[in-house]
Amino acid sequence: MVITSSMQPEVRARYLKRQVEQIRDITADRVVELVVKIRSEEESADAFVDTVAEALKRRGLSTQARDLLPADQSTFDEGRKSKEGGEALRQHAESMSAQMSGSAVPSRVQLERKAVSALETFLQSDAVKESVAAVSAVPAAQRPEPMAPISFWTSSSAVLQVRDEDLDKLASREDIEGIYLNQRLSVPPVLTPKSVPSAVLDNKVSSWGLRMIGALSAWGAFGCKGDGVTIGLLDTGVDADHPDLRGKIAAWAEFNSMGQEIVGSKPHDSDSHGTHCAGVICGGNASGRWIGVAPAAKIAAALVLNGAQGGTHAQILAGMEWAINQNVDAISMSLGGLIMEPDVPSTYTRAILSAVKSGIPVVTAIGNEGHQTTGSPASDFLAFAVGATDHEDRAAGFSGGRTQVISESPVFPPQTLPLVYSKPDLSAPGVAVFSSVPGGQWQHMNGTSMAAPHVAGAIALLLSGTSIARPSRVPRDQKAFVIQDLLTGSARELGEAGQNHRFGFGRLDVLSAIGFARDLGY
Template identity: 30%
Template structure:
């Protein structure tokens, strides 16, 4: 399928509220005027069950319809976690077993979907507060060790916190070392790192973290307190951040775009889950804080692939897509990791790892089942390469799905505790691309997000399929392993 076809979204959302209201943090918080009045009582037939979160998609994205849905949520025994009138999505929470069915009967509602299969933890009455440290939270009811899926494939090799730029093979591979002779990037450019948090006082990152633009989105509603967006159980986000923009300061390493700013938008909880409400909040918060680029080194749980033939999964995918398309319509370039399952995303057959928050089942999947956000329209999907230029053995692939490739094997970057370590994964490839886009935005500040993406593709260096392979298809200029090719940081700043 031609890329221009696949990457042009046909999804449209009315933006009445957004057009009437300037973007800002206040736009993410329901105002007193929009607050639903207390419900007279639960809906008839209310039976208390497990506490669940839901994505509710409204037929028309405007203030009036949003208010009606908020009232319907309350009447059905639920509460509003967050409302996004500009995209017609309400995140709600309820323990009413008939909640989804009740909302689906509302004329203003297009679709409703549960965002997880495990119950929301009920041991903490202040679940809506998005600071896990403040709640003393550990795991949100995680059913057991997650052995089928991790955000990255890690190498435990660690290094002391001393200058390591000479060891960054990845920067040389994409010409970042040469690009830095031209520019390190502009402070006007902001990259939102949607991940597990960034260590705010890491000596190689602190100067480039925009604390005012950082927040936790774990509850589905942004919390901008400093503690909320700090990493707690994972150094994944800190590692990703170092690749994007570790500072040029005479210590440690140097990122692809060491002169740009980053925001830490925490969407990965302490158990390693990235639920839809967190990701939606992350995309919307990135827009509200003026981000130019987002990096998304994850797939959204609990389904590795969200399928259209399931009402809940289809509704959630719609809600996430609305947030993604809205951000892209506002000029944001969203970059995402392709995934680490060595799967041909263009020819899916079976998923045996989902749902990963309860008990996985083996199910057939097809083109109607997508890894999100990586496979959503307009998102830059990134595969991983090794130091020899080959596709990393773990990297997902697929003709017409992969957009570009970048280094992702044995990547040295920052980790929590102020140090450095190596990791492997498409999670490590994606931030290289986010960094190159940040350099492109620095060099061409007036270009739209779509134009920047087109330049990224045009400047990528073609990499043909390996000789003798049967799984890589397509020409050197656009194939299933490397997409348009290996990203080129030097070309970005010329």
């Protein structure tokens, strides 16, 4: 449960009190690191979110993937010509690409200014200053190294250290919508299989996943390999000197546990996970096999999971903001924390919403704990969640998926609630996937972590093979939805009719996605 702007003060107070109690149940530390979400009345009533939520509700009733294909390009053109056209777009919305008049969405600069102003007001308040300053008075043996608060406009959140005894005072503020422990997340578990099926090894030209999703055919049929596209990869880092990735790291950043950027950091991989994911997105054929879905694409890599130490919510939120500010074309996150209940936390919702409003799909791995489990942020309503399949189009046993619920939310308007929806949205190759690892080597790995970058790479192919990336063709606030609808609407349908917990709407087919996009005028 998360608070809404419509909650009465006494209800909000009880909720925040329970959050404080939950934090104290988790840790007995004298000083705690928090992610504090600041309320935004204006965004709670955002017509954009209202429209998207209603469209996504209808989406859940679709019994075939093709129902999700976006409107013909001419529909956008008609909507630009008149107010009536804009209203027609709203009523036409049968999929995630629900339309609304473009002028209703504030620019990213406007959104940033409003969020920064609210965060500055919070951080400059006497109560917060006093709470933060009091940390230094705690004996060094009972606290972490004091760090200055940091804020992220994309998630309307601040990360700060406070004493346990100051939690109640903090929770009494009216401008707070939620308080979360800055919990640590592990690097997602992946497995190097002891034996690889001969049908996988028989793929001598490329990894089996590239052939299965139609990437090789898309290169030949449409002449696109991801040229001019940059994918934001938030992971354990990347080996920029790997022969399959050399020259493809367009930007780099590393963040500490509080979400502060580490000055002077150079590209490296603190594990092997990030380099493997990077190879799936844009690796070449240095091994003798093509491993990357979009070998001409670039990567903006952020280290938000530090090897054996893992990462934190603050690191991931920092990485998301950095990637959005880098103007990437999509964000790929093969990370997350296991969520045991169907109720979805709002830790990442505003950050994903900021990305979507900027035209950036957020591709997430659903998790590796099996059927009827999911991970956050993949469980988030607006995340583009991906499950894993094998070379015979069977769902991987470890791949997650289930029905999720949002009963109350600080983001979605009350009239759209409760939201009941399924995850994942799509599936992609995630078993015995051959890709790069640090030190100029290659390995086969299992995991939904391997499936998500297939989708991110497919986005690069889709953008380089169509006109979707041109602002004159697709409105900025609809770009992410058009991309997601084309990929889900063109999927090879597997399992139950419509969306199901094992495959989503089906297995990724980027060749068909580009074909449908061109047929629809994109």
